[in-house]
Amino acid sequence: MKTKVLMAILAVVIAGLIAVPWIASYFYVFIFTEILILGLFAASFNLIFGYTGMLSFGHAAFFGIGAYATALVLIHLEWPFLVCLLVSMGASALLALMIGFLSVRLNEVYFAMLTLAFGMMVFAIAYQWRSVTNGSDGLAGFTLGSFGLGLDLTLANPSVYYHVVLGIVAIAAIVLYLICRSSFGMILKAIRQNPERVSFAGLNVRTYRLVAFVIAGTFAGLAGGLIAPFLRVASPELLHWSMSAEPILMAILGGTGFFLGPFIGSAAFVLLETWITTYTESWMLVLGIILAMMVIFFRKGLLGTAIDWWMEVKK
Amino acid sequence: MSGIGAALLNSLDIGLLLFIIAVGLNIVFGVLNIINFAHGALYMLGAYLAFTLINIAGMPFWAALILAPIGVAILAVIIDRVLLRFIYSRDVADSLLLTFAILLIINESVRMIWGSGIHVVQPPDLLSGSVQLLGSSVATYSLFVIVIGLLLLAGLWYLFNRTRVGRIMRAAALDRDMAEALCINTRLVVTGVFAFGAWLAAVGGVMAAPMRALDPGMGDKIIIESFIVVVIGGLGSFPGALLGAIILGLIHGFGGRYLPEVNLLLPFVGMALVLLFKPNGMMGKGANA
Numbered sequence: 001m002k003t004k005v006l007m008a009i010l011a012v013v014i015a016g017l018i019a020v021p022w023i024a025s026y027f028y029v030f031i032f033t034e035i036l037i038l039g040l041f042a043a044s045f046n047l048i049f050g051y052t053g054m055l056s057f058g059h060a061a062f063f064g065i066g067a068y069a070t071a072l073v074l075i076h077l078e079w080p081f082l083v084c085l086l087v088s089m090g091a092s093a094l095l096a097l098m099i100g101f102l103s104v105r106l107n108e109v110y111f112a113m114l115t116l117a118f119g120m121m122v123f124a125i126a127y128q129w130r131s132v133t134n135g136s137d138g139l140a141g142f143t144l145g146s147f148g149l150g151l152d153l154t155l156a157n158p159s160v161y162y163h164v165v166l167g168i169v170a171i172a173a174i175v176l177y178l179i180c181r182s183s184f185g186m187i188l189k190a191i192r193q194n195p196e197r198v199s200f201a202g203l204n205v206r207t208y209r210l211v212a213f214v215i216a217g218t219f220a221g222l223a224g225g226l227i228a229p230f231l232r233v234a235s236p237e238l239l240h241w242s243m244s245a246e247p248i249l250m251a252i253l254g255g256t257g258f259f260l261g262p263f264i265g266s267a268a269f270v271l272l273e274t275w276i277t278t279y280t281e282s283w284m285l286v287l288g289i290i291l292a293m294m295v296i297f298f299r300k301g302l303l304g305t306a307i308d309w310w311m312e313v314k315k
Numbered sequence: 316m317s318g319i320g321a322a323l324l325n326s327l328d329i330g331l332l333l334f335i336i337a338v339g340l341n342i343v344f345g346v347l348n349i350i351n352f353a354h355g356a357l358y359m360l361g362a363y364l365a366f367t368l369i370n371i372a373g374m375p376f377w378a379a380l381i382l383a384p385i386g387v388a389i390l391a392v393i394i395d396r397v398l399l400r401f402i403y404s405r406d407v408a409d410s411l412l413l414t415f416a417i418l419l420i421i422n423e424s425v426r427m428i429w430g431s432g433i434h435v436v437q438p439p440d441l442l443s444g445s446v447q448l449l450g451s452s453v454a455t456y457s458l459f460v461i462v463i464g465l466l467l468l469a470g471l472w473y474l475f476n477r478t479r480v481g482r483i484m485r486a487a488a489l490d491r492d493m494a495e496a497l498c499i500n501t502r503l504v505v506t507g508v509f510a511f512g513a514w515l516a517a518v519g520g521v522m523a524a525p526m527r528a529l530d531p532g533m534g535d536k537i538i539i540e541s542f543i544v545v546v547i548g549g550l551g552s553f554p555g556a557l558l559g560a561i562i563l564g565l566i567h568g569f570g571g572r573y574l575p576e577v578n579l580l581l582p583f584v585g586m587a588l589v590l591l592f593k594p595n596g597m598m599g600k601g602a603n604a
Contacts (some may be wrong), residue, residue, distance in 0.1 A: 001318055049408075053408070055408045055411055055412070057352075057411075059413070102587055102591070103595055104591045106594055106595075108407050108408065108411075109344070109350050109407060109411070109550065110546070110550065112350065112411050113350060113542040113545070113546060114454065114542075114546065114590070116539065116542065117542050117543055117546070117583065117586065118537055118583065120535075120539050121580065121583040123584075124579040124580065125579075125580065127579075128580075140585035241535070242419075245415065247413065247421065248415070252412065282423050282426070282427055283417050284422065284423040285419070285420055285423035285424065285427070287419055288416045288417070288418070288419030288423065289416070289420060291412065291413075291415070291416035291419065292398060292413060292416035292420070293417065295402070295409055295412045295413050296398070296401045296402065296413070299409070
């Protein structure tokens with residue numbers, strides 16, 4: 001019964017998402033494209049935070065690298081979009097392997113500091129290496145050519161791009177979900193709860209943490225590859241730690257204990273941002289206050305709080 | 316030869332300034348077991364308060380050096396009593412998240428109050444010239460930073476090793492429950508230590524104000540530098556903080572002079588090397604996951 005209700009809700013949501021370009025204005029097509037891309041970014045972050053218990057403050061490094069990789073390939077090689085995304089995923093996987101190798105060995109406090117520091121290192125490189133990254137201005141002026149696989153799609157059309165993003169994010173989310181549900185995902189959960197027990201069981205915790213870190217980085221890179229053509233620019237801000245704060249807040253906002261939490265958090269975040277920035281410039285101030293309140297009072301997020309409330313009512 | 320002498324002195328003033336800031340981070344970690352992400356923001360607040368006291372209120376530099384850190388320490392007491400008290404008993408991730416939220420709030424508040432532009436604080440007349448030393452011309456203010464840094468270093472060493480307050484702090488760092496059983500008011504110690512850490516950050520901020528331009532990103536830069544210092548030296552280690560700060564000072568002092576094109580990257584390379592060979596830092600222990 002419970003799963004049937006859930007499936008029904010999910011089916012309605014998916015049907016609604018597919019229908020967005022026909023029932024809503026262009027403004028909302030853009031909003032929903034952003035929600036989906038940032039949702040994937042946050043879901044990839046939650047694989048290491050919510051599932052494995054590693055709080056990274058440098059996840060934007062992989063997101064930004066993905067964006068730069070797609071932008072660079074589009075500018076210099078003009079390959080099909082699907083190939084660009086694969087390059088983005090490869091680049092961020094490699095970067096995640098390097099940063100992860102140095103960071104996952106140490107405890108939570110060190111891990112937080114190291115991911116932040118290495119994230120800002122990548123930011124510094126993008127900022128200083130002007131000949132490749134065009135410094136603080138970022139890379140712009142690239143155009144999307146073909147999609148790949150012989151499909152004839154006008155990617156410049158926001159509605160078409162929205163559907164492409166929806167399809168890719170849906171596939172990526174299913175893959176991430178299967179990873180979380182697999183025995184590998186169960187081990188990650190066990191590591192969050194008790195790493196000593198897991199290593200006593202004969203498993204190499206460090207390797208599992210590293211693999212989780214690389215998978216999360218790879219999917220963040222995919223999200224980055226999707227954001228560059230959407231924003232029409234790959235700039236250092238995508239690598240800055242304020243960008244790393246966004247998936248943290250989305251995951252906490254939606255609920256770190258649920259697979260769909262980050263997507264709900266992303267929707268709440270983007271809608272809130274759109275609404276608040278019409279009133280004030282100081283979005284980061286509001287973001288900080290919301291984060292503090294969520295951490296202190298609603299640690300389970302919107303989804304967790306709603307489920308707790310529902311259970312209470314049913315009793 | 317004079318180039319090396321100047322680079323050495325330059326390294327020393329950067330290093331000691333970093334030490335003042337990183338040791339505050341370290342002391343707070345030692346007793347409270349949290350990494351304060353907002354430490355750099357408190358440093359920035361110290362610098363901006365000094366700017367207001369000196370350039371707007373017309374006070375002398377010395378008054379700002381006393382008053383601005385006290386103001387920041389009072390704010391830290393409020394932060395501790397209003398926000399942090401909720402999460403002391405929780406998982407370490409919550410304290411990281413909450414201090415990160417405080418960092419976002421302070422950063423944006425500074426932008427709102429003082430604007431995004433650059434502000435400049437002049438050093439006091441007494442320290443604005445330069446002197447001949449080791450065959451090269453050195454800014455008097457740099458020497459002043461070195462002297463104050465060494466005085467604080469000696470003062471902190473004395474505080475922790477020779478006074479009752481220092482012994483109470485160390486006891487609370489070792490075993491808070493045991494300290495409580497021995498009639499030590501650990502709530503007071505925790506609030507006091509958090510305020511003391513903030514005071515140190517703000518002293519660093521006021522000292523840095525005449526050397527660097529003030530902008531809303533200055534706190535971000537310093538918190539990352541402080542993280543590098545404690546990772547190199549070892550988290551929670553007092554000599555480690557000094558060693559890490561001096562090493563980073565040398566990287567900046569010599570790197571800026573001889574390798575300007577990769578200058579921004581060098582601190583991270585240094586940190587990565589230490590992590591490869593000594594994952595717990597040069598003087599740290601027990602950080603393995």
